[in-house]
Amino acid sequence: MAELLTRTACDGLEALEIGSLSLAESAPQAMTTLAPYKGQQAALGKAMKAAHGLGFPAVHGSTTGKGARAIWFGRDMALLIGPEPDPGLTRHAALTDQSSGWAVLELAGSGAEDVLARLCPVDLRLTQFEVGASLRTEAKHMMASICRLDKDRFQIMVFRSMARTLHHDLKTAMEARAARG
Incomplete structure (x- = not known):
């Protein structure tokens, strides 16, 4: 019988350091969508708080706690990242x-906003997209989820096939940003 190997979506893709920017795959973690039943979002938030130390995220937001993060993932949906759900x-x-359906990359460093501005039709400047903000948008021609993890650090997720x-x-945009100085 054939032996199957588990590989991440970014297996074989090199981590990059270009200018002041870095790009690398996020450490693989469990990822679970949570879609509350009608009228159950508040109860779900309380159950999440008890089990994982975080609540259900607000629209375009995220929450963190006990080694877990929940990001807004669309209308009436969140993505729990980290632990297996209670x-x-x-x-x-x-x-x-x-967990196996998404490619998850982290872009970090001074100028990360400029790189994403080349790919995304939304304003990701810190004044408009604060630490912890999350949204679903286009990244060039792909649908993506973007979350600001820190002042100069973003998590970018696309379907595994992309x-x-x-x-x-991202490499092309990082090179263009570095060429500008």
């Missing part, structure tokens, strides 16, 4: 494992 959450929401394309597009 089974009790199923009383309040539909849970779907997304990992190489995202890496290439």
Whole structure:
């Protein structure tokens, strides 16, 4: 029988250091979408707080706690990143494992906003997109989830099948940013 190997979506893609910027795959973690049942978002938030130390994120926001992060992932949906979800959450929401379905990269360094401005049609400046902000948008021609992790650090997620394309597009934008000085 064939032996199957588990590989991340970014397996084989090099980490980059270009100018003041770095690009690398995020450490693989469990990722689960949480879609609250009708009228259950508040109860889900309380259950998340008890189980994982964080609440259900506000629209375009994120929450953190106990080695976990929850990001807004679309209308009435959050993505729990880190731990396996507590089974009790199923009383309040539909849970779907997304761990293998997404490529997750982190772009960090001075000028990260400039790099993303070349790919995304939204204002990601710190004054408009604060630490912890999260949104779904276009990244060049792919749909993406972007979360600001710190002042100069972003998490960018695209469907697994687009990992190489995202890496290439970010590398090109990083090189263009570095060439400008």
